[in-house]
Amino acid sequence: MNSFFARRFVIQAIFIVMALVLLAKLFYIQVLDEKYYLSAENNVLRKLVIYPARGPILDRNGKVLVQNEPVYDIMVIPREVKPFDTLEFCRLIGIDKPGFDKRFQKAKKYSPFRASIFEKQLSAQLYQVFQERLFDFPGFFVTKRTVRSYPDSTAAQFLGYIGEVNDAAIEKSGGYYRPGDYIGISGVEKAYEPTLRGQRGVQNLMVDAFNRPKGHFADGRYDTLAVAGEKLISSLDLRIQQLGERLMKNKVGSIVAIEPSTGEILAFVSSPTYDPNLLVGRERGNNVAKLYKDPYNPFLIRPIQARYSPGSSFKPVDGLIALQEGLIAPSTTFFCPHFYQAGNHRVSCEHYDGVTDLRKGIAMSCNTYFCNVFEKLINRAGPRQTINSFVSWRENVLKFGLGKKLEVDLPGESRGNVPTPEHYDKIFGKNRWRSSSIISLAIGQAELLATPLQLANIECIIANHGYYYTPHLIKAVGEKQIVKKEFKERHSVEVNAQYFEPIIDGMQQVVESGTAAGARIPGIVMCGKTGTVQNNHGKNHSVFVAFAPRENPKIAIAVVVENAGYGSSWAAPIASYMVEKYLTDSISRPKDQIEYIAEKNLLPELKSKAPAVKPKTKADSSKRDTSSIKQVKTNQLKSAR
Amino acid sequence: MNNQRNLFFNVDWVTILIYLTLCIIGWFNIHAAVLDPIHPGIMDLSTNYGKQLLYILSALVLGFFILIIDSKFYNSFSPIFYGLTILLLVVVLVVGRNVGGNQAWIPLGSFRLQPSEFAKFSTCLLLARYLSSTTTKVQDFKTILSCAAIIILPVVLIMMQPDTGSALVFTSLIFVLYREGLSGYFLLIEGLSIVLFVLTLLYNKFYVLAGVVVFAAILIYFLKRNRSAIQTVIIGVIYSLCFIFSVDFAYNNILKSHQKTRIDVILGKVDDPRGQGYNLNQSKIAIGSGRLWGKGYLQGTQTKYDFVPEQSTDFIFCTVGEEWGFAGSFVLIGLYLFLLLRIIFLAERQRSTFSRVYGYGVASIIFFHFFINLGMTIGLIPVIGIPLPFISYGGSSLWSFTILLFILLKLDSNRMGIV
Known part of the structure; x- marks a missing residue:
């Protein structure tokens, strides 16, 4: 023992205090501060998103409309690249030397250590050639992706397309999508996006300090598998869809065919169309630009976005409403002196029909008859009650699916237009209009506007004797073939079934001996109605609506060919080929007739740079409405003279 | 035989138990740090943990031999150990292998020897022998100088490698x-120096100086009556002044730029998580x-x-x-x-001064390693590359700590004997 024995305590105290200092600091960084924990995850975890295969879309007979096709992206890790034959490389994948340098610099700029895409979407053929030489190009490798492919290049506007998601959609999705993801942009691809896209999987990969993969985090306990998108069975019939597209070549217009008993859309032709394969692959950008420049606007989904006056095809609706309201009977006759006159207004009729009953009125498409019917409807409670009667007429028209969205399962549907009393108050002054002021509505002209889908839907209603199902494009979803509930719901127009018979009689006559006699199909009773629609874009639109067969109808159809003249000359034969093909799977008439129609160029002349029909904004449509009424009025004045 | 039984009866088994526990903890953590899941063999001698297992076993053999050698041997041969170590430290400067910027290793076949590790116990032994001689009194200036000389000789040689970390270990012998019996002022001065050192690097030297003066003034105010205490305070202020300026000078003119950066990073003067601060940041x-x-x-x-770099040696923690x-x-x-x-x-x-001094030497050196190593991994202290005793990977380090500790155990087991 020596005199400094007590100093042991000082030394012990220093040791203990220092140990406590270490513990305090450890407690701070390990328990109190979360920063390090989070940094550790950033260090080591890489979330790898596994993209599921997008659901395929089939036609009603199981034929593939859209599927996925493998394409190959060439990836590069710049630091691992060793000198190689650049020219040979460029030749193999079809790029030039400056293009190569540009891509390589871009990859290098992104990261010398990480893989980045060098060239996108090599086709399988190019890949095969390239792959054999891959070992000559260290640092390059290939990853497989899938893109949409359309084996029959058909139904472009129906199917729509997918593309890289934009910022607005990313925000709307609440961060589900990330830049570079693909999303349905139009058509079924957009409408059924959540079903088609499937469920993404995530792999939590660990990497070391040099970004080398080190397997799955926690042995993959937090990884999820990608679930492929559901398959969609569309209601489309590929046979008549392709026929329709062929017939509508070099024309502007639409064909919509619906199965009346279900509301399933059988054909959905929008012309001019484009090959959906153009929107896939390396040339996509150029192709899109080209299509956007096309003055006939192939991206417009005409069956649901183009709006036309229904013209004569509206007459059955007028007749049905009047019958239901008890204002006429099938036997009611009006005298047709070649025109209809009310006050200063005169509507000419193409024919001198004489004493005309309802059946004859439909069959001959007598303007006079339906102007009289309309007058009865609007004046039912006397001229002072015009507005009330008009409102009640309007409500009845809306029941037929006009003037409102049918809620078809495609985005961007137009509601068409059924004018409101307020609209006329604005034009003529409050309450200063009578049936004669708006008589053009009687023959489906003026402000009355309908989409081809709405026209076809009216035929479904007639075929069904008074009801329709919401027209839809997707019959069933997934392996279980689930049908959406809303598509099974029956919408009634509240017209008694018996009133349809005289109308249908008249429509049968239209095809057998009336305005569309040329569209008769041997062995099939088709009921139809032609329309020759005045418009302010040039020649009349050729319109034909029909359903067949008369008993137990299988197909209802509307055909619009813009600026092509009489309904009987183009729309009616086109519709009859479609119907025959659908019902009998063959066409009895000579092939060269189809060829003639298909080859006939009826594209309207371009007056200005603007396309004939554009997707409308509200401001745009009201302008058009007023201009068309003026147009019709001048026509009326002309014919009155 | 009787002697042997006494030996194992007298050995402090508690210390041996802690020693073994630490070695085992070390092995498991080295295993965890370098384990490649694809080749999970335990006895794979190409891996660090395979080798460490050999080192641990050989360290145990080494410890056994230390225990059976006569305890007088360590006292009598301490000058020879010291001389040999100094010789090796000179030799390493001539033939040494440069590893990581330090010329600290003597290659011996497939094996490398690090003389600075062995300098620790030999310096302790010589210091113990010198202080245990009856003529020395630590209060004497001459004795202090002699002790300083014993300590500083290896420090200078190690600094020449240059291995600052190992050299700094010897300061713990204070x-x-x-x-x-060294005056407590030395300890105070060392503590004061550390505080001033850090403050000078962190802040403007004049602010630090002003702080020292204000602090001294307050002290003097409370020590009114005590003239000698006031004298001490004034000497302290003068020392602080000299120290602050020399630190400032050393930092700006002597330290190399990478050393400066290390200090700057640890003091939080620069935020540099990808550069020099990378090790520290990843470690934290x-x-x-x-x-x-x-x-x-x-x-x-x-x-x-x-x-984390060097995750099985200096950063094993x-x-x-x-x-x-x-x-x-x-x-x-x-x-x-x-x-x-x-x-x-x-x-x-x-009972003997020799054993006690040696024991404190062992405690000081282990403490220094332990505190500095942990402190650097959690960012309390600049990154100074010294191993964590018994845990870090490495044969030289494990053996030198084993020798250091087991000589003490031998001396302790024989404490009743005549030294």
Whole structure:
């Protein structure tokens, strides 16, 4: 023992205090501060998103409309690249030397250590050639992706397309999508996006300090598998869809065919169309630009976005409403002196029909008859009650699916237009209009506007004797073939079934001996109605609506060919080929007739740079409405003279 | 035979138990730090943990031999040990292999020897022998100079390698001198110097100086009556002044730029997580991510995937912190503290000054390694590359700590004998 024995305590105290200092600091960084924990995850975890295969879309007979096709992206890790034959490389994948340098610099700029895409979407053929030489190009490798492919290049506007998601959609999705993801942009691809896209999987990969993969985090306990998108069975019939597209070549217009008993859309032709394969692959950008420049606007989904006056095809609706309201009977006759006159207004009729009953009125498409019917409807409670009667007429028209969205399962549907009393108050002054002021509505002209889908839907209603199902494009979803509930719901127009018979009689006559006699199909009773629609874009639109067969109808159809003249000359034969093909799977008439129609160029002349029909904004449509009424009025004045 | 039985009866088994525990903890953490899941063999001699197992076994053999050698041997041969070490330290400067910027290794066949490790116990032994001679009194200036000379000779040679970390270890021997009667002022001065050193580097030197003066003024105000205390304070202020300016000069004119950066990073003067601060930042991330209970054995990601450099040697504590969390770190620090206090207890129960001085030497050196190593991994102290005793990977380090500790155990087992 020596005199400094007590100093042991000082030394012990220093040791203990220092140990406590270490513990305090450890407690701070390990328990109190979360920063390090989070940094550790950033260090080591890489979330790898596994993209599921997008659901395929089939036609009603199981034929593939859209599927996925493998394409190959060439990836590069710049630091691992060793000198190689650049020219040979460029030749193999079809790029030039400056293009190569540009891509390589871009990859290098992104990261010398990480893989980045060098060239996108090599086709399988190019890949095969390239792959054999891959070992000559260290640092390059290939990853497989899938893109949409359309084996029959058909139904472009129906199917729509997918593309890289934009910022607005990313925000709307609440961060589900990330830049570079693909999303349905139009058509079924957009409408059924959540079903088609499937469920993404995530792999939590660990990497070391040099970004080398080190397997799955926690042995993959937090990884999820990608679930492929559901398959969609569309209601489309590929046979008549392709026929329709062929017939509508070099024309502007639409064909919509619906199965009346279900509301399933059988054909959905929008012309001019484009090959959906153009929107896939390396040339996509150029192709899109080209299509956007096309003055006939192939991206417009005409069956649901183009709006036309229904013209004569509206007459059955007028007749049905009047019958239901008890204002006429099938036997009611009006005298047709070649025109209809009310006050200063005169509507000419193409024919001198004489004493005309309802059946004859439909069959001959007598303007006079339906102007009289309309007058009865609007004046039912006397001229002072015009507005009330008009409102009640309007409500009845809306029941037929006009003037409102049918809620078809495609985005961007137009509601068409059924004018409101307020609209006329604005034009003529409050309450200063009578049936004669708006008589053009009687023959489906003026402000009355309908989409081809709405026209076809009216035929479904007639075929069904008074009801329709919401027209839809997707019959069933997934392996279980689930049908959406809303598509099974029956919408009634509240017209008694018996009133349809005289109308249908008249429509049968239209095809057998009336305005569309040329569209008769041997062995099939088709009921139809032609329309020759005045418009302010040039020649009349050729319109034909029909359903067949008369008993137990299988197909209802509307055909619009813009600026092509009489309904009987183009729309009616086109519709009859479609119907025959659908019902009998063959066409009895000579092939060269189809060829003639298909080859006939009826594209309207371009007056200005603007396309004939554009997707409308509200401001745009009201302008058009007023201009068309003026147009019709001048026509009326002309014919009155 | 009787002698042998006495030996094992008298050996302090508590210390041996802690020693073994630390070695085993070390092995498991080295295993975790470098384990490649694809080749999970335990006895694979190409891996660090395979080799460490050999080192541990050979260290145990070494310890056994130390215990059976006569305890007088260490006292009598201490000048020869010291001389040999100094010789080796000179030799290493001539023929040494340069590893990581330090010429610290003598190649011996497939094997490398690090003389600076052995300088620790030989310096302790010589210091013990010198202080135990009856003519020395630590209060004497001459004795202090002699002790300083014994310590500074190896320090200078090690600094020439240059291995600053190992050289700094010897400053811990001030605890030994303090225990033997060195004035407490030296300890105070050392503490004051450290504080001033840090403050000078952190802040403008004139502010620090002003702070010192204000602090001294307050002290003097309270010490009105005590003239000698006031004298001491004034001397302290003068010392501080000199020290502050010399630190400032050294920092700006002597230190190399990478050393400056290291100090700057640790002091938080620069934020540099990708450059010089990378090691420290990754080390803190690894330890901090362990949270309270750790990620579990072999579940650590930061150390295993090479985010932390030197993860089985100087930064082995990262694995402990990451996989065992604060709880594991607490246990480890507790074990070290227990070992240190146990060594002090052993030292104090010696009858001979030689054994006691040596015991304090062992405690000081282990403490310094333990505190500096842990402190640097968690960012309390600049990154000074020294190993964690018994735990870090490496044969030289493990053997030198084994020799250091087992000589004490031998001396202790023989404490009743005549020295």
